[in-house]
Amino acid sequence: MGELQVTIRYNGFLVDHQVVRVRDVVRIGDSADAKVSFPGASVAVHRVGDALDIRGRRLLEGERTGFSLGQVKVELEHLRPVRIPRPKNTPLDLRFLLLALGVTTAGMWVDRIQATLHSPPPGKVAAWVEDTTRILPLAREREHREQVAAVRPSAEENLLPTPVAAGEGRAATNDDRTTGIAYYRWYRSIVPSTLEAELARIRLAQDPGNSEHRARVARGAYDNDDFAQALAHYQILLESDPGNTRWLWGRSQAEKRLGFHTRELESYRQILETDPDNAGAWASGAVTLGRMGDFDAAEDWLSQALEHGEGAPYLHLYEGMLLALGGEDKAALAAIEDSVRQREALSAGQRIELRRDLAIDPALSSLRGGTELRSLLWRHYGAAAPRKLRR
Numbered sequence: 001m002g003e004l005q006v007t008i009r010y011n012g013f014l015v016d017h018q019v020v021r022v023r024d025v026v027r028i029g030d031s032a033d034a035k036v037s038f039p040g041a042s043v044a045v046h047r048v049g050d051a052l053d054i055r056g057r058r059l060l061e062g063e064r065t066g067f068s069l070g071q072v073k074v075e076l077e078h079l080r081p082v083r084i085p086r087p088k089n090t091p092l093d094l095r096f097l098l099l100a101l102g103v104t105t106a107g108m109w110v111d112r113i114q115a116t117l118h119s120p121p122p123g124k125v126a127a128w129v130e131d132t133t134r135i136l137p138l139a140r141e142r143e144h145r146e147q148v149a150a151v152r153p154s155a156e157e158n159l160l161p162t163p164v165a166a167g168e169g170r171a172a173t174n175d176d177r178t179t180g181i182a183y184y185r186w187y188r189s190i191v192p193s194t195l196e197a198e199l200a201r202i203r204l205a206q207d208p209g210n211s212e213h214r215a216r217v218a219r220g221a222y223d224n225d226d227f228a229q230a231l232a233h234y235q236i237l238l239e240s241d242p243g244n245t246r247w248l249w250g251r252s253q254a255e256k257r258l259g260f261h262t263r264e265l266e267s268y269r270q271i272l273e274t275d276p277d278n279a280g281a282w283a284s285g286a287v288t289l290g291r292m293g294d295f296d297a298a299e300d301w302l303s304q305a306l307e308h309g310e311g312a313p314y315l316h317l318y319e320g321m322l323l324a325l326g327g328e329d330k331a332a333l334a335a336i337e338d339s340v341r342q343r344e345a346l347s348a349g350q351r352i353e354l355r356r357d358l359a360i361d362p363a364l365s366s367l368r369g370g371t372e373l374r375s376l377l378w379r380h381y382g383a384a385a386p387r388k389l390r391r
Helices: 094-117 124-151 183-188 195-206 211-223 227-240 245-258 261-274 279-291 295-309 313-325 329-341 348-360 362-368 372-384
Strands: 003-010 013-021 025-029 042-048 051-054 057-059 064-069 072-078
Touching (some): 013 025, 042 183, 051 072, 057 064, 211 227, 245 279, 261 279, 279 295, 279 313, 313 329, 313 348, 329 348, 329 372, 362 372
Antiparallel strands (some): 025 042, 051 057, 064 072
């Protein structure tokens, strides 16, 4: 169970074919820790019960999916486990045993005669073995390098800049192994399919200047927790339209997840220059200032958010995150519960973001390690609340 077959083709030619075991989460594609490498995308594969979650799509045993990245085609299949029937207990056939013993003995004599007739000069056998064990791995390694080079884009073809700022804060992360609760799986269970983003990626390869295609690709990368890739795309969008608050918001969220809080705060300031009544930017900036240790300024920003947001449900979560950063866990839980209780008033995207914050934001890591947050979620989500992590 949990085995993923990955097939990579370039211009129709097979260049890689591997089977990856997925116990919890593995990454394939264009990243340093990828189990199978290919250019153009970084894809996280999650084990969810008996299914594999690939970019929001659940693959049951025997099901397939795939996508194209320019000339590279990626085929994925959730393999069915091979179940070998247990042999029945049958009485030992002595005649068969004697026949097998005779064949084995005869084979040993034939091998001995051939070794005697074709024995090489003394010392040659050792030399042959040494040469073979040295040459074969080198040949396989050279063949693999040639295959990878055939599909890896050159530096000129790679249009995405690498984010250069160092994160001064903690990046968002899956800490379920530490907490013992499957918060991450709970959050990922409601993230929609990113098939539209994959189609947009194909169209973007043909029309790199199309901002709507790039925006869909950026959003798809963010939805797949590939925050560095999302940030790179939003940076490109802002180069051609610096004051676009939609791109600025997308960039700020990617910067937040990566821990680039100085840059994140600057993004909120740019949004507020155009839209000073934006409660989301005020509230997010308050949490960012709290992460940076400036709680006085954070309180001012939060007051602005509550004034412009008129008690919007999501603002209670930001308030709870700021309280958690200040070590006021009980007050933080009360504020979070207000947000969870009113979640039906949120948009579908905000409900996903609510779970994302609860599941991976570092500001709430201490609460995820306790029992109170899980009890809170059980009160409101019932059986759909996060469960204990299966070891």
